[in-house]
Amino acid sequence: MKRQGPVVVAFIIGMLMLIQFFTPNPFFLRLYNLFLDWKQVVLGCTLILGTWSLIRYHTRRIGRRQQNWQYSYVTLIGLAFMVLAALIWKTEGGPYRWMFQNIQVPMQATMFSLLAFYVASASYRAFRARTFAATLLLIAGALVMLGRVPVGALIGGNIGGHEVTVSTIADWILNVPNLAAKRGIMIGVGLGMTATAIKIILGIETTYLGKSD
């Protein structure tokens, strides 16, 4: 029962959710909303698990004096301070809001802005024209980049009665070969997702329960 129970639950819930998609019966809709509410409850409970995991991870680091263990103090103090600040001064204002707006938001923005440099280094590697495919990628990339800026619409002219500019070429690259490849991937992804869902509902795939055979 210990092994079959979760598979049976997955089958029943999976089938109910599948039926819910195809029928307008309000009973299934209510059931769907109920499960969504329960998901939030479970998430709230597991958040406690997550926080406990975080505390254990960093206290062990401090205890074992692992490399850069001092930063674990920053994490734990920050965690405790934010919890206390939210309990004492509430989240609408006070130190909690100030810390969030002036420390967390700028730090996240900093991480996000690092992407610009990472894009540059990744593009450099991808665009090195060593092979035919890489050269093609370089040309397509250059055309798309140039086509996305205003000057792209000015480069080109009328060829055989058609307005051909870098912008129109960029649009064609994005809307024809790029979109065709994307759609191919999306069809595969859709089938893969459906197959995985069916495997879980029918109990063929059980790795997510922690059992592989």
Added chain:
Amino acid sequence: MRSMKAVTSRPAAMYVPLSLLLFLIAFVLLCAQDVPASPARVRAADTPDDWGTCLRLTWSQAGPADQIETYEVWRYDGAAPALTIPTVAADSVDMLLKSLGWAVVDTVKITDTTFTDTGLDAGSDYTYIVAASFGATKLPSEPTVPVSPSKQYLRGATVNVLVAVAVFMALVVLLVEWARRGAKLFIRRIAGLEAVEEAVGRATEMGRPILYVPGLDPMDEVATVAAIDILGQVAKKAGEYETRLVCPNRDPIVMAVAQQVVRESYASVGKPHLYQDENVFYVTYSQFGYAAAVAAYMVRERPATNFFIGKFYAESLVLAETGNATGAIQIAGTDSDAQLPFFISACDYTLIGEELYAGAVYLSRRPLLLGALKAQDYAKIIILVAMVLGIIIPMLSPEFFETYRSLFG
């Protein structure tokens, strides 16, 4: 003198018909101006794809939009008796309709010509009137034919999906059964998955940990389920080689599942003692906070192998580029088409789209799962055939030949 009189009286004689003509023109113009009229062609019909609780009303504009103020929707529960409204005074119309059992359902804007009445009983008749309202005047339409909402057990818009799911489900069951009976199923080689063994072996040789990032999405995302399935296989190999596997998580539910999967995988290869909770841990729910923590881990601990499997967003490049800079062998897999180029450029191997879902099957080689994987291939053949037919069939129409002929003279 006579001639002089004649000259002066001629223009006067012309003014009369000219004035009459101008008057006529003005009259015609005035008559031609729209005057408010009651809404026409009021129709009530059952709303499709519902449980018999809604009816949808449509009507034509009553008159000039600058004169009408609002439309009032009136409902009569049942088949309304014949109705004659001798007045257009708003108060009198309201009083008369209410006395006959009609009730106002709602008031809608003048630009609207549709209304959906909700909260009705399936199978009961309802009759409607739409009244154009302006100032103290109200012009009700003719009552509609009595209509009753009916229950639909199946959403019409999802029938094609239902057929596709049924066909696909049948294919999966059929091929799983086929595989169960021992049929040999060919699965093409996937380089990224072939490299898993090599990647784990490399980490073992270097004495460094393996980093496994199961994406950023929660457990209800199928990509995360696939990532956890692959984690189980990677953990088995890590257990066999006795190599430390580290799995930082962004979602606490995923963390709980990942802990269980890794523990079971170690146990299944006879190395339960290798499992430590501290290696599968929670970091933060913040997207870039998580990216910063994982990137910092890569820089500090220098894992020999990085797996980025699951659903990723803008942080994908931060992770992949940092891993690339540390010199780790990197295997990525995602169904996020926007992140694929970043992984392809920064990682050694990338599982593209469906390969992510095939990962666990490919690594485990379990016959039952291979059957389900093979079903995907057959479904793709069906889709391909449908696409080709979709191209060919319109080309067989006479209109197509006509267009073709006109293009080439």
